[in-house]
Every structure is written in C-alpha cells, then in structure tokens.
Amino acid sequence: MTEIHSLMTGPAPLLGESPDRRETGDAYWRAGGYREMSPDLLFNRVKAAGLRGRGGAGFPAAAKVQAVRAAGSVPVVVANGAEGEPGSVKDRWLMRARPHLVLDGMLRAADMTRAARCYVYVADDEAADSMRRALAEREPVVPTWIVRFEHSYVAGEETSAIRRINGGPALPAAKPPRPFESGVDGVPTLVANVETLARIALLAARPQTPDSAVLTVSGRGLEAELVEVPVGTSLQALAYRADRLDTPGVLMGGMFGGILGPGGLATALEPAALAAAGSALGCGAVYFLAPGECPVGLAADGLARLAAESSRQCGVCVSGTAALARTMTSVVHGTAGQEDLARLSRWSQSLVRRGACGLLDAAANLAASLLRSFGPLTEAHLDGRCPRCSADGTPDSDRFQVAPPTVRTTSHPVSAPR
Ligand code: SF4
Structure with a gap:
C-alpha cells in the first residue's frame, strides 16, 4: 500500500491536513479557497515564484501563460492529469484527494489567460469521478468538461491531450504548431499539469506558500510513498527516510531524468542542481535501486x-x-x-x-x-x-x-x- 508523508517543517500545502481523505468543495471554500483575486497580480506571483511545470519538462509556468495570453484569440485551458510516466501516482492522488485545489488552479489559469473553456484530461477512473463530483459541488465560472482516454506513456504529451479533446486518439502530433499557437479547436491552448495548477491555487491563497513538490518514492522491497518535500531537499534525505542510503543508484522522474549513481544522492531536488547532475525532477517519481539490484x-x-x-x-x-x-x-x-x-x-x-x-x-x-x-x-x-x-x-x-x-x-x- 502506498503511504503518504510530509517532510515539510510546517504544514504541507499540497498534501493538506488529511491526505487520505477527499476534500469537499465546502471544506475547500471554508478554508479560504476560490477567493477572487486580480489575474494580473496572480500572474506576477507565479512569475516571481519561478514556478515550473510539475508534469515532466519543467517549463516555466509564467512563460507558458504569457505565450497563451499573447497569442491573440480566446484560449482554452487543459488540466493535464494523464500522468503517463511509470512509477508516478501523485497526480492521481491529487485529483482523488484535492480536486478543488486542482479546479481552483485551473480556473485561475483560465482567468490569467482570459480563456473561455476548460478541460480536465484524465484517465484514472477514481480521479475522474472525484473531479466530476467536484464540478457538481461547485459549478465552475468557466464551462468545463472532463475528457477521458486510455492510460499510456504518450497520452500525457500536450499534443496528445489536444488531439484527444479534438475527438482524435490520445497520441502525440508533430510540432509546430505548438499548443499555445493552435490547440483545442485551433485556438491557443494552455496545457498545464494538475500539480502545477494546484500550486497556482496555493500561490493565489498565500504568496509565501513554501515551494514544495509531491514525489512518488518507490523501489524493489520498499513500501511506495507519496512524500511532500521542500524544493531543494537532497536525494540523500529521501534515501535516508526510505532506509536506502546504500542504494547503488536512483532512477529519476519516471524515465525522464535518467539514472544517477550513488554520488548523485548529494543532489538537491531543484531544477538547476538536477540539470547540473544530468538529471531532472520530471514528474517527481524517484526509484531507489535496492542493494544488489543492477x-x-x-x-x-x-x-x-x-x-x-x-x-x-x-x-x-x-x-x-x-x-x-x-x-x-x-x-x-x-x-x-x-x-x-x-x-x-x-x-x-x-x-x-x-x-x-x-x-x-x-x-x-x-x-x-x-x-x-x-x-x-x-x-x-x-x-x-x-x-x-x-x-x-x-x-x-x-x-x-x-x-x-x-x-x-x-x-x-x-x-x-x-
Ligand atoms: S510520437 Fe514519435 S517519438 Fe513519440 S512515441 Fe510516437 S513514435 Fe515515438
């Protein structure tokens, strides 16, 4: 069974107080969610926070929003919950447990880009059900649809989401055009990972929210865990928690970040340090090899x-x-x-x-x-x-x-x- 833990020194902003229970719309509202705020102010917060995408490539979120804002016609926002990388379950958990945090972030992204439609792109049945119930609990101010597809590695690609929403298969398309140029129905489209959107909602609620990431930590012989950590935590701290300081190597980001040797344990989990080590956080999946595993x-x-x-x-x-x-x-x-x-x-x-x-x-x-x-x-x-x-x-x-x-x-x- 996958367990859930926080390595934050204070409250865990993404995991919340009871990460094994689904948060209702009322609870989220009572706790301060969905409050109005200026989209320009939020955009500046997202930019100042240096928020990067949490689904794979780690592209700066503000730059993506800006590209769609500047594209010139009424855009679309897609909350990407595909999570195709092997060994990652944090997006499924997020949609199952904190659907309103995702929806709030998606609607704020729509506000920042002046989008007229939103889509939640999700394969997992339980996550889709949770998101559907969330839309019924609190009707969104921007028309929103849930789009289903069969889970696969490539279904999470931005262009796969667009093809699927446009009625085709959940398969990648050649670029250009890029989604911000021509996406759903040919209009500029912001495709953002659901954790990225959740962080936008957190930044709206409180600009000083500590920068954190939810990781899926696994390995042969380990009980898999979802762990929220401050950005900058060392891999060594994670290995210590998992009792894997003797690991011969770490597979990072699903497949996206490659394999680090034992010397890589000193690497901090933040974009520049990981890039210097030839790796990347990707979707936040961390696989510790067991001693003796090749x-x-x-x-x-x-x-x-x-x-x-x-x-x-x-x-x-x-x-x-x-x-x-x-x-x-x-x-x-x-x-x-x-x-x-x-x-x-x-x-x-x-x-x-x-x-x-x-x-x-x-x-x-x-x-x-x-x-x-x-x-x-x-x-x-x-x-x-x-x-x-x-x-x-x-x-x-x-x-x-x-x-x-x-x-x-x-x-x-x-x-x-x-
Ligand atoms: S789109 Fe091309 S690169 Fe991507 S999985 Fe398909 S064949 Fe491979």
Whole structure:
C-alpha cells in the first residue's frame, strides 16, 4: 500500500491536513479557497515564484501563460492529469484527494489567460469521478468538461491531450504548431499539469506558500510513498527516510531524468542542481535501486517499456527505441560486444529530439545516463551474464508499478489552502 508523508517543517500545502481523505468543495471554500483575486497580480506571483511545470519538462509556468495570453484569440485551458510516466501516482492522488485545489488552479489559469473553456484530461477512473463530483459541488465560472482516454506513456504529451479533446486518439502530433499557437479547436491552448495548477491555487491563497513538490518514492522491497518535500531537499534525505542510503543508484522522474549513481544522492531536488547532475525532477517519481539490484538491468527494463509504449508514428522512434532496448538486453544477457556499447553511446546522443514527442528523448537519456554513471559496470557485463540482472533476462516492467494511495470520501473539512 502506498503511504503518504510530509517532510515539510510546517504544514504541507499540497498534501493538506488529511491526505487520505477527499476534500469537499465546502471544506475547500471554508478554508479560504476560490477567493477572487486580480489575474494580473496572480500572474506576477507565479512569475516571481519561478514556478515550473510539475508534469515532466519543467517549463516555466509564467512563460507558458504569457505565450497563451499573447497569442491573440480566446484560449482554452487543459488540466493535464494523464500522468503517463511509470512509477508516478501523485497526480492521481491529487485529483482523488484535492480536486478543488486542482479546479481552483485551473480556473485561475483560465482567468490569467482570459480563456473561455476548460478541460480536465484524465484517465484514472477514481480521479475522474472525484473531479466530476467536484464540478457538481461547485459549478465552475468557466464551462468545463472532463475528457477521458486510455492510460499510456504518450497520452500525457500536450499534443496528445489536444488531439484527444479534438475527438482524435490520445497520441502525440508533430510540432509546430505548438499548443499555445493552435490547440483545442485551433485556438491557443494552455496545457498545464494538475500539480502545477494546484500550486497556482496555493500561490493565489498565500504568496509565501513554501515551494514544495509531491514525489512518488518507490523501489524493489520498499513500501511506495507519496512524500511532500521542500524544493531543494537532497536525494540523500529521501534515501535516508526510505532506509536506502546504500542504494547503488536512483532512477529519476519516471524515465525522464535518467539514472544517477550513488554520488548523485548529494543532489538537491531543484531544477538547476538536477540539470547540473544530468538529471531532472520530471514528474517527481524517484526509484531507489535496492542493494544488489543492477542498474544495467533497470535500464534494459526501462528501455523495453519505452519501446513497447512507442506510438509507432515516427520511423526513427520505432527503430531507435527497439534498437536501444534490444542492445541493452543483449548487454544484460552477456552477449554484447564493445561495438554494441559504442552503438548505445552513439544512439544516446544522435536520437535526442528526433521524435515528435519526449518518449524517444527519454529512451536516449536513459541509455546516456547509464553509460555516464555506470560505464565500467556496463562494460563488465560484456564478460558474461550479470548475476544481479533478472534471473531469466526477461524484462520486468512490474518494478515500475505503484498503486495510488487509498483516498476515503468524507464530509468533514480536511485541509486548507492557507
Ligand atoms: S517519438 Fe515515438 S512515441 Fe513519440 S510520437 Fe514519435 S513514435 Fe510516437
């Protein structure tokens, strides 16, 4: 069962006071939510706070809002709750437990961009039900629809959300045009992750809200946890909490942030420090390898998962992810040679930014990070089968499975935006 904890020194602004219970609209209102405020004032707060997207790429939220504001026609806002990265459940929890915090943030984003319509884009049944009930509990001032789709890695891409809302499949589209230029029904569209929107609501309620992130922490033999931490917390503090200070490595951001070696534990969980370490927070999924668990096997499993998740729309992705996965598996099996390592190294550079979406980048980065952090260990696999890799060498995608925490329904006030 996934547990929920806070590492904040004071109140946990995102987890709230009772994160295992669903917050009602009345409770959220009584605690100070949904209060009117100037959209320009809020925009300046978002900009001053340096808020970055919490779904993957970490793009500055104010810049996205500004791009849509400047695009020139009446826009649309999409609350992106797709959460396609393996090992992440924080967005599902947020929509299940704090739907009004998400809706409040979405409506404030609509106010800042002067949008006329909103969409909540969600795959998870329980999260969709919670959001639907939230819309019934408090009718939104901007018409809002819930759009469903089948969960997949690529469904979370901004262009996938737009295609799905426009009546097509939840698959990425080529860019340009970018969503802020032409999105839902061809109008400028702000697609924002649900945690990003929740933080906008928190900034509206109280500008000095501490900057925090909700992480999904997991690993073989660990009880998965949702943990709210102050931005800047070290990975070491998380490893200590999880009793994994002896971890041989950390997979960051689902697949998005690659694998860090044990030296990476000193890295602070904030964008600049992670970028300097060649990593990224991404969706906030943190997977600690267990002592004895092989990073090469982990990379092979991750690449197999990405190859299986490819939407097969770009030839370079179809062949590139398959080649990366196949070659990494041959390393695990002890059947690869130096020329295979050279190919992995070459592909990990040459495939970047070649696909229509981030999946191919994630695959290339996963391979590059393994070679960077575990070069000698990877090379040692050329001498024969690794005893630490999975027994029969078949991909183990179960290792990335995390169940969202249980959230109960209650009529009591459970949390506060301020
Ligand atoms: S890069 Fe891969 S997953 Fe992304 S759109 Fe192209 S084929 Fe699909």
